[in-house]
Amino acid sequence: AAIERIAPTLRALRHSDGGLARFHGGGRGPEGRLDQALASSGVRATANIGLAMGFARLSAGRTSIIIDTHAPPETEHSFNAHASTLGFELTSGRRPIIVNCGSGADFGPEWRRAGRSTPCHSTLSIDGYSSSRFVPHRPGLAVIDDLLLEAPRDVRFQQSSGLDGATVLATHDGYSQTHGLLHVRRLDLSIDGRDLSGEDTLGALSETDRITFEDLMNQNHLQGVRFAIRFHLHPDVEPTIDLGGSAVSLVSVSGEVWVFRFSGTSKLSIEPSVYLESGRLKPRATNQIVLSDTVLDYSAQVRWSLTRAQDGKSHIRDLHI
Numbered sequence: 001a002a003i004e005r006i007a008p009t010l011r012a013l014r015h016s017d018g019g020l021a022r023f024h025g026g027g028r029g030p031e032g033r034l035d036q037a038l039a040s041s042g043v044r045a046t047a048n049i050g051l052a053m054g055f056a057r058l059s060a061g062r063t064s065i066i067i068d069t070h071a072p073p074e075t076e077h078s079f080n081a082h083a084s085t086l087g088f089e090l091t092s093g094r095r096p097i098i099v100n101c102g103s104g105a106d107f108g109p110e111w112r113r114a115g116r117s118t119p120c121h122s123t124l125s126i127d128g129y130s131s132s133r134f135v136p137h138r139p140g141l142a143v144i145d146d147l148l149l150e151a152p153r154d155v156r157f158q159q160s161s162g163l164d165g166a167t168v169l170a171t172h173d174g175y176s177q178t179h180g181l182l183h184v185r186r187l188d189l190s191i192d193g194r195d196l197s198g199e200d201t202l203g204a205l206s207e208t209d210r211i212t213f214e215d216l217m218n219q220n221h222l223q224g225v226r227f228a229i230r231f232h233l234h235p236d237v238e239p240t241i242d243l244g245g246s247a248v249s250l251v252s253v254s255g256e257v258w259v260f261r262f263s264g265t266s267k268l269s270i271e272p273s274v275y276l277e278s279g280r281l282k283p284r285a286t287n288q289i290v291l292s293d294t295v296l297d298y299s300a301q302v303r304w305s306l307t308r309a310q311d312g313k314s315h316i317r318d319l320h321i
Contacts, residue, residue, distance in 0.1 A: 017094040021055065021066040022102045023084055056159055056168050061193025062093040063308075067185075068121075069157040069170045072132055078148035080105075083130035085152050085172045086185045087121035090196065092308060095252045096234040098122050102276035107283055113146055115276050119230060124183055124200050127226040131174030131183070150177065165190040179225055180204045180212030181295065194308040200229050203299035210298060224294040229302060231260065231289040235275050239287050241268070248289055254312030262304040266291040 054070025067088040072081035080103075090098040101120035104111030114120060118130035125131065132151040152174035160167050168187045175181045184201040202225070204213040216225065233239060233250065240249045245268055248260040262268065273288035291302055 017091050017096060019091075019096075021089055022100045023055070023066075023068050023082060023087070023089075056157060056170070058166050058168060058187065058189040059193070060165060060189055060191055063189065063193030063196070064091050065089065065187065065189060065196065067168055067170065067187065068123075069155065069168070071152045071155045071172065071174075072148055073151070078132075078151075081132075081148050082116040082121065083118045083132035083134075083148065083151075083174075084121040084123065085118075085131045085155060085174060086170055086183060087118075087123035088187065089122065090306065092193075092252075092256060092258070093312070095236070095254060095256060095312070097237055097250060097252070097258055098306070099232050099234050099275065101232055101274055103278070104276045104283070106278050106280075107276065111276065111283065116146075116148075119228070120232070122231050124185070124202070124227055124229045126175055126179060126181070126202075127228065129175065129178060131172060150174075163191070165195075175202070176209055176212070178212075179216055180209035180214075181225065182209065196306040198304045198306075199301065200304075201299060201301045202227060202295050213295075213298060222296075224296040226292070226294050227300075228293075229266075229291040229304070232273050232275075233287050233289070235284045235286040237286075239270050239289065241270060249309075250306075252312060255310070256308065256312035257310035259307050259309045260289055260304065261307070262291055262302065264293070264302055266293040266302050 054068065056067045056069045058065040058067070065088055068084045068086060071085060072078060072083065084100065087100055088098065089096070089100060100122055101115050104113075104115035113134070118125040132148045135147045135149050152172040154171075154173045156171045158169045166189050169184075171182055171184045173182055175183060181202045182205055184203065186199040188197040189195070204210045236253045238251045240251070241247070242249050242259075246261065248268070248270065250258040250260060269290045269292065271288050271290050273286045274283040275286045276283050291304065293300055293302060
């Protein structure tokens with residue numbers, strides 16, 4: 001049966017809270033329906049199967065992380081595709097912590113377009129650009145008909161595991177043509193699921209990319225290339241800047257606390273975001289952590305981490321409240 005064939009993929013794309021990852025319009029769906037479908041399939045859970053429909057999964061303890069490690073479809077096949085390459089989500093038990101904004105299709109064409117852009121995903125984006133570009137507006141072309149153009153051509157992925165935990169290393173060249181820069185993202189999840197270490201790099205590696213970057217620098221009078229790394233938060237997560245602006249405490253409704261830290265010269269800020277959820281009358285207000293920086297040479301690197309510093313109250317941490 002079809003459900004038996006797709007069950008391993010659905011399990012790989014399901015977070016520890018039972019909901020599907022919010023990529024390319026996906027989401028939790030009706031409560032319990034996915035669990036019921038998987039149970040009726042009769043297919044038992046197995047170890048991670050590598051890439052599932054272009055997504056990688058890291059899981060340990062109560063933590064699940066799902067990463068988009070594949071280029072989106074282009075042109076006529078990209079009607080619902082998002083520019084989300086190398087975006088990730090993190091869920092702890094029943095509590096989503098890091099999310100993507102989701103699909104805005106239920107809230108009109110402008111929200112639909114915004115939700116598909118790279119800044120609406122938890123990944124790095126260069127100011128004013130998505131990793132895949134949209135077909136420009138033209139007279140007579142409805143906004144809802146916008147398709148993706150110039151998607152990353154070369155997306156690479158490696159996954160490994162050891163005694164200390166598991167690692168995903170992925171790259172995409174979505175900014176090579178425009179800026180001569182390759183995005184490299186590394187995620188390391190500890191064996192107990194309490195620590196996630198991340199490293200994001202923008203670099204001009206080939207001679208062609210260096211020439212493109214140099215031309216761009218000359219055009220903007222050596223002002224550099226501004227970029228931001230965004231971490232969109234679930235509406236039930238409350239952020240507070242700590243340690244003089246070098247850390248953010250993230251508190252869920254169950255009392256669980258995660259601490260975000262970073263190293264380097266990036267500027268840390270908490271900015272407004274939205275959570276686009278099907279069935280709601282309007283987008284839900286939420287927040288995002290933003291690390292802002294500039295590429296001034298041929299590369300820039302930002303290291304960051306998320307650590308579960310305090311567990312939630314055991315009697316409510318896994319309840320939907």
